[in-house]
Structures are given as C-alpha cells and as structure tokens.
Amino acid sequence: MGGATDQxxxxxxxxxxxxxxxxxxxxxxxxxxxxxxxxxxxxxDALRAAASGERVAYVVNRxxxxxxxxxxxxxxxxxxxxxxxANLRGRPYDLALEEIQRRSREAWERGATExxxxxxxxxxxxxxxxxAICRAIKAVTPDMHIHAxxxxxxAQGARTLGLPVADFLTELKTAGLGTLPGTAAEILDDxxxxxxCPDKITTQQWLDxxxxxxxxxxxxxxxxxxGHVEGPEHxxxxxxxxxxxxARTGGLTEFVPLPFVPMETPIYLHGRARSGPTYRExxxxxxxxxxxxxxxxxxxxxxxxxxxxxxVKACLRAGANDLGGTLMNESISRAAGAVxxxxxxxxxxxxxxxxxxxxxxxxxxxxxDASAERRAASFAAAPLAAPIHTPAHRYDPERLNSAPxxxxxxxxxxxxx
Numbered sequence: 001m002g003g004a005t006d007q008x009x010x011x012x013x014x015x016x017x018x019x020x021x022x023x024x025x026x027x028x029x030x031x032x033x034x035x036x037x038x039x040x041x042x043x044x045d046a047l048r049a050a051a052s053g054e055r056v057a058y059v060v061n062r063x064x065x066x067x068x069x070x071x072x073x074x075x076x077x078x079x080x081x082x083x084x085x086a087n088l089r090g091r092p093y094d095l096a097l098e099e100i101q102r103r104s105r106e107a108w109e110r111g112a113t114e115x116x117x118x119x120x121x122x123x124x125x126x127x128x129x130x131x132a133i134c135r136a137i138k139a140v141t142p143d144m145h146i147h148a149x150x151x152x153x154x155a156q157g158a159r160t161l162g163l164p165v166a167d168f169l170t171e172l173k174t175a176g177l178g179t180l181p182g183t184a185a186e187i188l189d190d191x192x193x194x195x196x197c198p199d200k201i202t203t204q205q206w207l208d209x210x211x212x213x214x215x216x217x218x219x220x221x222x223x224x225x226x227g228h229v230e231g232p233e234h235x236x237x238x239x240x241x242x243x244x245x246x247a248r249t250g251g252l253t254e255f256v257p258l259p260f261v262p263m264e265t266p267i268y269l270h271g272r273a274r275s276g277p278t279y280r281e282x283x284x285x286x287x288x289x290x291x292x293x294x295x296x297x298x299x300x301x302x303x304x305x306x307x308x309x310x311x312v313k314a315c316l317r318a319g320a321n322d323l324g325g326t327l328m329n330e331s332i333s334r335a336a337g338a339v340x341x342x343x344x345x346x347x348x349x350x351x352x353x354x355x356x357x358x359x360x361x362x363x364x365x366x367x368x369d370a371s372a373e374r375r376a377a378s379f380a381a382a383p384l385a386a387p388i389h390t391p392a393h394r395y396d397p398e399r400l401n402s403a404p405x406x407x408x409x410x411x412x413x414x415x416x417x
Contacts, residue, residue, distance in 0.1 A: 004036055023237060054359045057362070061116050061328070066095045067392065069392050106385060107328060113365065114147050116147045121156055127171075130172065134146055145366075147179045154180065179219050179220060180213050211245060211248065218251075228273040229272070239288070257282070302316065316356060316358065
C-alpha cells in the first residue's frame with residue numbers, strides 16, 4: 001500500500017481523533033481509489049479494532065413483514081403492493097395477529113431473541129394496529145424483544161390516534177416495544193427525497209421522531225439506502241446529520257448501510273435510477289461511516305442479504321463489526337430482486353466470521369451477549385414451517401390510490417408534535 005495523499009492523510013487523522021469532518025472531507029473520502037481507497041479502509045478497520053476488537057456479532061431474529069399493502073408511492077420500493085406496483089412480486093397480504101403470534105413462537109423456539117417488524121402503510125392501519133401487534137407478541141412470547149416500526153410508521157400511527165409522537169411512543173413502549181429500526185431514512189436530504197419518496201416524511205421529521213424515541217428511552221438503529229439517484233454529497237449530509245443526532249442523544253445502536261437493490265423497483269424499471277452502487281462505493285460506505293461517525297456510533301453493520309458472503313467479508317475488513325440478524329424470513333430485499341436467501345443460520349454466520357480470523361459472538365438487540373440457553377436453542381433449531389400470508393381481503397387498488405391522498409398530505413405536513 002503506497003502513501004496516502006497529504007489531503008487524505010489530514011482527513012483521516014482528524015477522523016481517527018474523533019473530530020467532526022466537513023461535507024467536503026467526506027466527499028473526498030468517498031472519491032478514494034487505488035492506494036487512497038486502501039488507506040481509507042485500513043483507517044476504518046483500525047478504528048473498528050479499537051472499538052470492538054476481533055469480535056463480530058450477530059443476532060438471532062425473525063423478520064415479520066405484517067403487510068405489503070401500502071398507500072405511499074416510494075419509487076424505490078418493490079415490496080409494497082399498491083395499484084402502481086401490481087405487476088411486481090407477490091400477492092397482497094395482511095397478516096392476522098394469530099399468524100404474527102405463530103411466527104413469534106416459532107422464532108423463540110428456534111433461539112431468537114428478537115422479532116423485527118415492519119410493513120407497508122396499510123390504509124386501514126391506525127396506531128391501535130401497532131399497539132395490538134406488540135401486545136399480541138408479548139402475550140405469547142413475553143421475553144421476546146420487539147424491534148419494530150420505522151419512524152414513518154410511528155408518525156402515521158400517532159397521527160391516526162390524534163396523539164403527539166412522544167405520547168404514542170410511550171404507549172408503544174408500555175405495550176412491549178423494545179427498540180425501533182431506523183429505516184425510512186433512505187437519504188436524509190430532501191433534495192433526494194423529493195425524487196424517490198415525495199409523499200414520505202421529510203428529513204427533519206425522521207430526525208425528530210428518532211430523537212423523540214431516544215428521549216422516551218427507546219433506542220434505534222439508523223440506515224442509509226444508496227446507489228439510486230443521489231451522490232456523495234448526499235451521503236455526506238446523511239452521515240453528518242446522524243453524527244449530530246447521536247452526539248445529542250446517544251440513542252443509536254448501530255448504523256446499517258443498505259445498497260439499493262434495483263431489479264424490480266419502479267424507479268429503475270422506468271430508467272430513472274442507477275442499478276445500485278458500485279462495489280467500491282459499497283465498501284467505502286461502511287468505511288467512511290466508521291470514520292465520519294467516530295466516536296459516537298461504535299457499531300457498523302453489514303448486510304449479508306444485500307452484500308453476499310464475499311461483500312460482507314470485505315466490509316468486515318473495512319470498518320464493519322456486525323453481521324445483523326439471521327432473519328429467518330427476509331421479504332423486502334427479495335421483492336426487489338436480491339438473491340442471497342431468506343436465512344443465514346447461526347452455524348453459517350459463525351463460519352463466515354471465523355473464515356476471516358474474527359471471533360463470532362451471538363448478541364441481543366442491545367449488544368449484550370445472548371444467553372447460553374438462547375444460543376443452544378438457535379443451534380438446535382428445527383426447520384421453519386411454511387409461513388401463512390393472510391390474504392389482504394380488504395385490499396382495494398382503486399381506493400389505495402385515491403382516498404388516502406389526504407392522509408399522505410397530512411403526514412408530510414406534520415412534525416413530531
């Protein structure tokens with residue numbers, strides 16, 4: 001590895017010291033190639049080693065996507081089933097509470113410590129729906145950690161009940177919610193959001209909901225979806241906004257880069273988006289995030305669903321220290337065209353981690369070690385039963401694209417109250 005340029009060395013020195021980088025500094029890091037690319041990755045990996053040693057963690061969890069009916073029209077999404085997505089994968093479904101409970105029980109029996117729940121914004125869902133889901137899960141698996149509801153779902157649920165977001169989050173916490181996934185972030189820059197998700201919550205609204213959750217004692221993750229219509233300057237703004245948030249609250253558990261999977265998405269099918277990030281960009285997103293968020297965010301997760309085994313190994317050598325969840329059922333990425341599979345069981349997780357000389361560790365959602373009992377159950381897991389996708393009997397494509405427009409408009413106007 002040759003010597004880094006003077007400019008790059010100065011930026012890496014500031015990042016390693018934990019000093020805030022400027023937008024232009026971060027754009028420079030994302031432009032790194034050849035020897036500079038190697039220096040960026042090596043600096044990020046050194047910070048990773050200092051923060052977490054050789055430990056690479058993962059959580060045994062189950063994804064439960066409770067509906068794929070959605071009245072929002074995000075152009076990057078191949079998962080939700082509205083009128084404009086009727087030609088994409090899968091029939092509309094709306095899981096019965098009994099099926100959510102069955103999947104939660106089965107996950108617990110297979111060693112899971114977490115269920116992760118997200119779905120489309122069904123036009124008939126209210127905040128009461130999300131509360132009922134939490135209570136139903138806790139009724140059958142009281143020790144299961146519920147990691148659920150993006151800031152968009154929280155904002156929508158609060159609005160339908162006429163509650164401030166803070167009050168609704170308190171109700172969710174009482175009902176059993178443990179943490180929130182920091183999805184619906186996409187790119188935290190409204191220049192991009194106006195193109196890919198114009199009827200979704202704004203950058204500031206996303207940040208407000210997450211900060212309100214942290215104030216309520218609910219920790220969250222944070223994500224980025226990259227490789228569509230945005231550029232390095234937008235990635236930089238996204239990271240800087242997350243760094244500022246974490247400096248205020250300390251509530252982020254991890255940062256999760258999610259490369260855009262284009263194949264079945266409307267924006268790509270209409271020729272209006274890239275076909276995802278390059279391999280170099282994907283590795284740099286993990287490395288630059290480690291550098292730009294240091295020392296506030298200590299866990300950088302790499303997605304085996306999005307990156308595949310070869311890609312996650314490269315990310316683990318470039319600042320990442322976590323492999324996320326075993327998932328059991330992965331729906332959203334596969335709907336967009338990902339091909340990595342629906343589950344990576346513990347034995348496969350640990351083999352992958354060990355193959356690069358790191359030490360695997362099974363963790364909980366909040367990064368504690370999983371108990372010996374949970375670990376044993378996860379390695380002795382029986383095969384999954386076939387999931388039941390309760391048909392969305394109330395699904396009406398015409399209504400989905402007309403009546404809820406006022407709901408979208410009011411949600412975009414609302415803040416965190």
